[in-house]
Amino acid sequence: DESPVPRRPQKVESQMTVRRVARKSKTGRGHPTKEDKDEFNKGLKQAAAGNMTLQMLYFYKYLLKHGEDDGKDKDKDFFFYIESLKFKECSQPYADEELLRRKVQSILDCFLESAITPTLQIDISSACCEKTLKAAQKYLAGKEVVPSIFDEAMVQVYPDLLGYWAGFKKTFTPPEDPNKRPITKYQKLLKSRLEKIDGFQLPSQVFPLPAIPEGAIQAYSFSLADGVKWRPGSSQSDSENMSRKNSRFGSIQSLGSVFSKQSGTVPSMTSSHTDGNSVYSESIKSE
Helix, strand or coil: CCCCCCCHHHHHHHHHHHHHHHHHHHCCCCCCCHHHHHHHHHHHHHHHCCCCCHHHHHHHHHHHHHHHHCCCCHHHHHHHHHHHHHHHHHCCCCCCHHHHHHHHHHHHHHHHCCCCCCCCCCCCCHHHHHHHHHHHHHHHCCCCCCCCCCHHHHHHHHHHHHHHHHHHHHHCCCCCCCCCCCCCHHHHHHHHHHHHHHCCCCCCCCCCCCCCCCCCCCCEEEECCCEEEECCCCHHHHHHHHHHHHHHHHHHHHHHHHHHHHCCCCCCEEEEEEECCEEEEEEECCC
């Protein structure tokens, strides 16, 4: 009996399965429990009330790292949910309507109609985005003033956030110092920029020009990369220009001789010559 030959498709499928498992192990999400959900909802409500707990701040840093690894900006979904929850909590019968309209407009400008590419900054479907925009425009126009205009978008971003929260809870260890706040990559970037601005030294107000090199024309160029430099001259082109102008001047002299023989007068002509860096004129007159 011949030994069975392993089928290549099965081998490829097993390799793909291993890759899927490896890719899945890199994600920052986990399977949330009821306790995870209750704790996450409590933290979101506290953040919407203006009290971002230390644990939620570390969760934000966690989202920045693992959301970027997964190719998603989950930190924007996180803040969209909090800001939308703030709007719902503030939508009370005797609330300031103008303040609520400004809140709706700010949510649109930051997450749904952003001036920064891409226009849609959160992970929701196009249909949900269009529906939310229409509801928001009606709210701003005073046609349908309801606090549920962002509910569908909140429902779409919530499951992923909860999954990341479950993954965060498995790895999070509270810091020894309860007052120690996490430093995100954005804060590090802003700090480095501020240090460069504070350490900036004004350049000298005197800009001495370098000496003119031999054979260069009296003209200079300026660029941010090289600064001020004398523009190099071309001796070959200068000599060619001289020969052309000399031949032209010789033709003018011949023409003057013809005029002098025929009429005895020659019209006054002026010819300019270039010799290196000097320019001079010469008049042709009749003898």
